[in-house]
Amino acid sequence: MKKISALSLALLIIFSCSEEVKENEGNKKGNLIPLVVASEAQNTSFSHKIKVQGNVSTDKDILLNSEMSGLITQMHVSSGNTVKKDQLILSMDESIINANIIELKTQLDYANYMLGKQIDLYKQELGTELDKKTAENQVNSLEAKLKTLEIQKSKMIVTAPFSGIIDEVYAKTGQLVAPQMPILRLVNNKQVEITASVSEKHFKNVKEGTELNISFPNYDLKSMNLKVKSVGNFIDPTNRTFTIRTEVNNNTSLMPNMLAEVEITDLKIDAGLVIPSKSILKNQNNMDYVWVLNKAKKETYAVEQVFINTITTYDGVALIEENKSINAGTLIIESGARGITKKDIVRIK
Helix, strand or coil: CHHHHHHHHHHHHHHHHHHHHHHHHHHHHHHCCCEEEEEECEEEEEEEEEEEEEEEECCCEEEEECCCCEEEEEECCCCCCEECCCCEEEEECCHHHHHHHHHHHHHHHHHHHHHHHHHHHHHCCCCCHHHHHHHHHHHHHHHHHHHHHHHHHHCCEEECCCCEEEEEECCCCCCEECCCCEEEEEECCCCEEEEEEEEHHHHHHCCCCCEEEEECCCCCCCCEEEECCEECCCCECCCCEEEEEEEECCCCCCCCCCEEEEEEEEEEEEEEEEEEHHHCEECCCCCEEEEEEEECCCCEEEEEEEECCEEEEECCEEEECCECCECCCCEEEEECCCCCCCCCEEEEC
16 A cells, blocks of 8 residues: 555656646747737827916906095995995095185186186276286186196095905005005906916917816816917016916806916817827837737737837827828737837737
């Protein structure tokens, strides 16, 4: 029994070693045929996009000031109020101006009386033309001064230059204000503008009407599909960029100075030859090429080196110029091409 067991064990070891040798030989044969990942070239639509940071702004966001200095007698609004254009914001003390107006009107009445007398004397040839002209000049001067005072009086109140919301009030009743002192901030966000600075290398591809996708990564807001409203005609020499603008009408959620992410579709074609961008390799002369697969036998393929002209790449795909060796459906090695030569036969993983 012991001899039979020893013999059986020896045979088992020999059989196992034989199987291992066969397996290794099979692996070696398999290793002679490289394994690659392949994709088909496609004739399809292609879009290229660039992303830049944008900013929300509006021309109806102002710090409101008074044109005249004066003492505030009454504030007619408070923070959060909605106001209409020309609505009264504040009133200032008019007592000094009113007193000056009364004084000037008295002087003007007397000047008109004297002018009438001088005209009568001049008609009777008892007065000179100089006296008449002097009286006329006095009347004109006082009328001009009275008009100036009336204009100043009209500026002792402040009205809303446009409809909007009072964001914050800085002045208070009883406070002395001056033209350089802000009274309040008035904002209207119904129509806002989104601006972005774009590198000058994209200038030829970004025009009025170029498609935009605008998102707000810092806020829980939906992205917007808009179009470029205007393109700047000036390259900033400090950062070599130009400005693009778009508008959002009937806005309900955006506020000035919000940050936006602007995705610009600077190239869009309906049909073009598209391949995976990682399938593109470069030779020692910095020329782009790909490995094209041609059916050999069974499950193997012969490789062919095809040089290409790459137009642009985006999001893992590349748009290339038309090539007589590549059509829609042509198999191209996407990965696993390292070390492959023109005479190799490969298998597809």
